[in-house]
Amino acid sequence: MEEQLYDELLVELECPICTNYMSPPIRQCATGHSVCENCRKKLPKCALCQGRFTDSRNLSLEGLAVKMRYPCINKPSGCSARLSYTERDTHELRCPLKGFRCAMEKCPWVGRLEDIAAHWASKKMSSKPYHKSNVCHTKMKAESYYVNMVDAHDKLFWFKCKLTKNKLYWAVQYIGNAAEAENYFYEIEIFKPGRTKKKILISDYCQAIDLENSQLFHDDACVSINADSIANFVSGDQLLLYYMRVNVVKDENLAQTQAAVQQPIPYQGAKSNKQRDRSKGPPHANKDQKKKYNQQKNLSKQKDGFVLL
Template identity: 75%
Template structure:
């Protein structure tokens, strides 16, 4: 009986435009229709009666909203949590039964995180999911969009590339708790085969999966570059070749703490790390270093005696 009453009252708190539950502030139009604050800010007029919005608020509905316990948005996936309006946002970002959308355009699939990789495999994509370091190709075709899954550090990401209006965008979104997204960053390193010293390196933080493409592909939300800046790297068949790397910030800090070099300038083409030779020999104990030097020097002399010259 109590559950039925709650369900009936919750219907009264549904925004008539977006159907999400309304919470304070609840806005009104001149006719008296109540809408959520998000819809009020998006629309110039009331979608129900085309009346103008006012500065008035529905204080009676706001008082009801404060007292209600709301179901989690992932109720259809099995979450039975009952939440106050102040708890909803935090819980739904961390809900273990949260549904994630497929990043492929026109795909309506929504499922749990552990089901996402299998769904992506079922689409039989021509390119397999990326790992944390990849060589990628983008066809410089106007108004194009490409997406692939990335499996790195036992976590999943979406890699998205969009070419539109003479701008090229690259974005990586962390699939999981939005608060963990900035624990990762990604690099785009553009190069030209045969001229490996000619490169452009760009990097940015990974974004939350909560960000829609309309917000994601903005100059401040992902890597963006004018196509004119990369024309010198495009091949005769209109392909732009680059490395995509997804990195964990905590791994980088750990390497720095142990004295390992993390600067991209000291990486090989295969991602292996090299020592900064401008700083001289490794910081070994003098005795060990002398021992290794003598062994190398004696070995060199022996090879020379045998008719070999060590270069």
């Protein structure tokens, strides 16, 4: 009886767009239709009534969502777990009945997250799995597809490269919770050996593992470049060389913040036991002392023979 009641209430929490269960925050349009947060971010207006979205949330449904126990997304595969909305992502990522597919297009293997690395190793590929920074090469052969595993930042990714219709695409997919994919980004830096200043750098956020190749290899889902525009970088044996790097978004922001911080140069003035108002800046007993202070300040800006302005 309890399970039947849960199932009836869960129907009220189904997003009308993607049919997944909604959890806080639950968004509303001006008419009152509720949608999940992911669909709200993707839609310019309500798909049911074409009305505009508001900043309001459906607090009644959110209150219900907090009290519900949700079935695992792998229930059709036999998982009987009932989870709170805060437990769902963690469980579904590690659910023993969850299947991750091999990135090779003709490989039928489907397995657990912890088994992917062993499966890839069993293929005995000529190239070893990539790390967070790699020198790569692509054979500029029409309608070609290349894939490799990336082991970076204690996470696993698929690196995919495809040349089709005279356009070269690169994509990196995060293997795990789709919500964590945009915590990482990748860079493709095309270079020409012996000419270090001649290069092209393009980057994008990593994509979720659930995105099919038919959706992945598009300009709005990965980085791409016209083959004609990189002809000068291709060697005589039709090889294109480039760096491929996988980075953590928060690490990049932290580095920029640290680079912007500059330590002030303390003023070493005459010592005095007398207290003064420090809000007025360094003391200048007379013009000679002020002149000496400015000279010290200018000298402190000099580095390796250059004056930093």
